[in-house]
Amino acid sequence: MTRSKVDPVDELADLISPFEQRGMDLSLERMQSALADLASPCADVPAVQVVGTNGKGSIACMIHSGLTAAGLRSGLTTSPHLTTWCERICVNQQQIELAQLRQRLKQLQPLAQRHNLTPFEQLISAALVHFDANALDWLVLEAGLGGRLDATTAHPYRPLIAIGSIGMDHCEHLGHSLTAISSEKAAVISPGAHVISAPQHEDVTKVLEARSQEMGATLEWVSPLTDEWELGLSGRLQRRNGAVACAALRRMKALGSSITEGQIRQGLAQARWPGRLQTLHWNHQSVRVDGAHNPDAAQQLALERRCWNQPGHHQVWILGIQAHKQAPEMLRILLKPNDEAWIVPVPGHLSWTADALSKICPTHAHQLRSASSVENVLIRLSKNDADRSRPTPVIAGSLYLIGSLLREGVLQEH
Incomplete structure (x- = not known):
């Protein structure tokens, strides 16, 4: 193994410690306490939480694009970023400005120290504060590493759960079997939630079905979109991710949001997600x-x-x-x-x-x-x-x- 001598430029090095320095420290209690101290920003704004191993960012990006096409105001959190931390926090396709992100993180420093927040938890806290100031209709929250103890799971109002492909990754933190990893991710399913997934491995399917039944949640399986759908993201695999995003947007319509089929198609066609094929x-x-x-x-x-x-x-x-x-x-x-x-x-x-x-x-x-x-x-x-x-x-x-x-x-x- 080797470490490159060239470290990437870190524009927030004075406010966010390197992820490797803290190590993996998954917990919900710190985040829940911190959000309570912040008077629960966006607590009444519904969120679609996106979990999985692969495809999370693509699904989240397409949902966000669909909401924007429908004229609805939405906030998006994703990770990791490619070139700037600002990519992680967007409102209606607009990244937060670096000066504004710095200001948010600086204001949150006492809170972060008091609750010993991880860098990811700091960023999600900053995102929710930013979203709270923007009067949004929906949040699109891409989970980080897992699910059960992920910072995004601290958001109390998650009626929609969108699930990307679940496979073997981060085994040292989530477990060494598909069943164990799936259980960590499926734990985000809350009572009465609506869960959407494309076909999964048999072991994953069993976990999602059992958790949904246990929580009284509805589980919707979707097939990959046909070639009739124009997608802004390249690759056959995006047909699967697009189907999950499409179903999530349709469910938002069923929950009372004003979204048409034409706007859904427009949103998926206009979606952009750099670095993926x-x-x-x-x-x-x-x-x-x-x-x-x-x-x-x-x-x-x-x-x-x-x-x-x-x-x-x-x-x-x-x-x-x-x-x-x-x-x-x-x-x-x-x-x-x-x-x-x-x-x-x-x-x-x-x-x-x-x-x-x-x-x-x-x-x-x-x-x-x-x-x-x-x-x-x-x-x-x-x-x-x-x-x-x-x-x-x-x-x-x-x-x-x-x-x-x-x-x-x-x-x-x-």
Whole structure:
């Protein structure tokens, strides 16, 4: 494992301590006490809470876009961010301004110290205070790591629960089986809530059905959207996420919000969520990027590959994977016999190295290369392939990696 010497710029370093410094400290009591001290901001505003392992951000983004298209005022919290902390807090598609976020966090410092809030809890507190000042119709709250003890679960009014794909990730905190992980996430289902999910693994399905029955909640299963639906997010997997978002927006209509089918379609078509199966550019050359950082996401990426590669086609991967992630399994899923994978560090994070992966995955060792940065790989590829066409490289393994490339200007959208 190695840690990159280049740490990402932190615009709020004086107000938010590094996430790694505190370590994982899941609890609801701190957040509930802090919100009570704040006179329960937004307590009467209904929220759709989005939980799961993969696809949470996409679902939340599409719901938020649909609400905006319908002319409803909504607040959105997401994590992690790509280039700025401000991405995590939006009202009607508008990110909070950095000066305003700094002011909110500064005002909350005494509260944060009194209740020993984690960085994530500080941000959710700031988001709810910001939302409270904006007179909103709905909140869209993307859960962080788990569910049961997540800061977003402290919001008392969550009539809607939208569930993304649940798989194996963060096992050290959530459990080492699908049943255990699903139980942590399904625990957000409150009495009488309406729960929406696309098809899940059998073990996950059993947990969601049992929890919903126990809580007197209604559980709605949805099928992926057909190709008749235009989505602003790329990839077949977004058909599944879009179906969950669509059902959530329809349920909001049933709960009294003014939303038409046309506005739902408009919202899903206009949704944007950078870093997820996105085509970017380096030195006028195209590259694909995806934040896939666990085996389930790698499996989805491998399926997407079939849309742009013929069987047996040579693919170049540039992978930066944090040391606590299941990189060996991700390699086995992604790499086909003719592929090569360049292993790079994730800036500012302890990361897997090509040497470490070669030892654990000896059958793939001949396909692995090592480089100090993504840009170094792209330079080498452009020199090696100057006289012949090459496949569009895919950069994946970590949203933090993609965020650093965008922030430093290595990759551009146009």
